Amino acid sequence: MKYKLVTLLLITAFGFSHAQDSESIRPKLVLQITVDQFRGDLPTRFLDRLGEGGLRYLIENGTYYSNAHYRHANTETAVGHATLFTGADPSRHGLVGNNWIDPSTGDVVYNTEDARYHIIGKDQKPHNGVSPNNILSTTIGDELVISNAGQSRVFSVSVKDRGAIIPGGHAGKAFWYSKSSGKFVTSTYYYDEYPQWAQDWNDSGPADQYRGKTWDLIQDPSTYYAKDLDDRPYEADFQPLGKTFPHQYGDDKYLYTRLSLSPAGDELTLDFAKTLMKNENVGHGVNTDFLAISFSSTDYIGHLFGPSSLETEDNILRLDRNLADLFSYVDKTVGLKNTLIVLSADHGAPEAPEYMTEIGMEAGRFDFTYFREQGPLNEILMERYGRDDLIATHSHPYLYLNMAAIAEAKLDLEEVENFIADEVMKIPGIAYAQTKSDLLEGRISNAxxxxxxxRNFHPVRSGNIHMIQEQYWFLHSTDEGQKMGLEGIAAIHGSPWAYDTYVPIFFAGNGIKAQTITRRVSPTDIAPTISNYLNIKFPSGSIGNPLKEVFIKENN
Structure with missing residues (x-):
């Protein structure tokens, strides 16, 4: 005990760059896993029914931070993934939302959009190219490659393009799932042609094994907490997947889309990742390799059915099995003792407003188009300024103003922003509105x-007014849901409230000590911790601090 205390004091006093003792084994592989929309309570919520080797392995054998929260306001997928892999807030890594508006053109910019690099095998089209170049900071993978002149290799896999491209950083190779073909694709930023192993995997058609099949409960129905919550009116009804078990995958042209919205998406991601590891000999290179895997099914299922649904409960149990499969494969091919495993989430999740009203909470939803189309705000602006075109659009969480109209009317921008912010805060369901002018001038408090x-603000990409919804109010929907023709979805994240900022953080493998830490930490601390663990420099935008408990080895 005395030795452990001395070790901790020395680490705290002198930093972490040499925190690993001489007996520590430098990992051959860093495996950083992101579980999309994996709120901080979900790893242990169904603990009594978890199997061996998956989540239970992390909980019982790793360093588990049970009180981790994001520090920025817009808890969306791209924002969280960038923070996880840069250690930076959005103000520094630049991804302030899944989308933002280019002030020079007025166009919507997708977070990984880059017209210069098209999907291999697809014709080049406007807004269809992708790369990591919108990330303004280096990532942990970038710094690893820089540290040894490219001896380390970085790979990233996800169902979502943003879930693969952002973690892969600028120096990695990224693959993601195509909802139109059921294949894993990449862009010309990474390759000129698909590697032969990837082409072979795609040609074998793994997604087609699900044709005509169903998603059924994986355990005895009587054991589920949510067994009586399988058909709630606010759940999304995307046919033939439907709202109740068994969920039909179908056998039409939308099969591949439905697979991404179910546990099948994670299963395909896992299979492709294992194939990549085998064929690229990951973990057996000259220096430490880096593999990022983002599992997306938890997010899609949470959106469609809610985080306290029967579907989410079953998916967490399936995720547990997938993790056990992955860790077993890593142990056989690289060795868990040779692998540093990191697992966290890009954001948390709210309960559906209707579910919260059932327990007495005031909650509600804004229509998807409420701030995008002509409405009450425009009428107020007409009355005040004689124009109803001063708001250009809403791209969560921002209102972007029509700068040309404001200039044409010779209006003072700051005064217009303040007026609109004041009016927005009068709308039921809106908690707060902050203007860009006040942020630029530093006229804010430490509230x-x-x-x-x-922390979410970027002077170019952020809009004129950042809107914050009241707790358990939904300010927006998902563009993907709209494209699928869904009238609504059960739940949507993107707020600064604790349910959306709350995520787990695990470090395991490579001799990491088994312990649970309850002090408040942030996902911005993950990249600096990995950097110190590998004795490399921090990503360029990083603001986090190394988590000292990770450096106390099991044998200390």
Whole structure:
């Protein structure tokens, strides 16, 4: 005990760059896993029914941070993934949302959009190219490659393009799932042609094994907490997947889309990742390799059915099996003792407003187009300024103003922003609105909401007014849901409230000590921790601090 205390004090006093003792084994592989929309309570919520070797392995054998929260205001997928792999807030890594508006053109910019690099095998089209170049900071993978002149290799896999491209950084190779073909694709940023092993995997058609099949409960129905919650009116009804078990995958042209919205998406991601590991000999290179895997099914299922649904409960049990399969494969091919495993989430999740009203909470939803189309705000602007075109659009969490109209009317931008912000805060369901002018001039306090907004703010990409919804109010929907023709979805994240900022953080393998840490930490601390663990420099935008408990080895 005395030795452990001395070790901790020395680490705290002198930093972490040499925290690993001489007996520690430098990992051959860093495996960083992101589980999309994996709120901080979900790893242990169904603990009594978890199997061996998956989540239970992390909980019982790793360092588990059970009180981790994002510090920024807009808890969306691209934002969280960038923070996980850069250690930076959005103000520094630049991804302030899944989308933002280019002030020079007025066009919507997707977070990984890059017209210069098209999907291999597809014709080049406007807004269809992708790369990591919108990330303004280096990532942990970038720094690893820089540290040894490219001896380390970085790979990234996900169902979502943003779930693969962002973690892969600028120096990695990324693959993601195509909802139109059922294949894993990449862009000309990474390759001129598909590697032969990837082409072979795609040609074998793994997604087609699900044709005509169903998603059934994986355990005895009587054991599920949510067994009586399988058909709630606010759940999304995407046919033939439907709202109740068994969920039909179908056998039409939308099969591959439905697979991505179910546990099948994670299963395909796992199979492709294992194939990549085998064929690229990951973990057996000259130096430490880096593999990022983002499992997306938890997010899609949470959106469609809610985080306290029967579907989410079953998916967590399936995720547990997938993790056990992955860890077993890593152990056989690289060795868990040779692998540093990191697992966290890009954001948390809210309960559906209707579910919260059942327990007495005031909650609600804004229509998807409420701030995008002509409405009450425009009428107020007409009354005040004689124009109803001063708001250009809403791209969560921002209102972007029509700068040309404001200039044409010779209006003072700051005054217009303040007026609109004041009017927005009068709308039921809106908690706060912060103007860009006040942020640029530093006219904000250290109140928690204002600090979270500031950490999300980029002077070019952020809009004129950052809107914050009341707790358990939904301010927007998903563009993907709209494209699928869904009238609504059960749940949507993207707020600064604790249910959306709350995520787990695990470090395991490579001799990491088994312990649970309850002090409050942030996902911005993950990249600096990995950097110190590998004795490399921090990503360029990093603001986090190394987590000292990770450096206390099991044998200390």
């Amino acid at each position: 928690p909401l204002q600090v979270q907004i500031r």
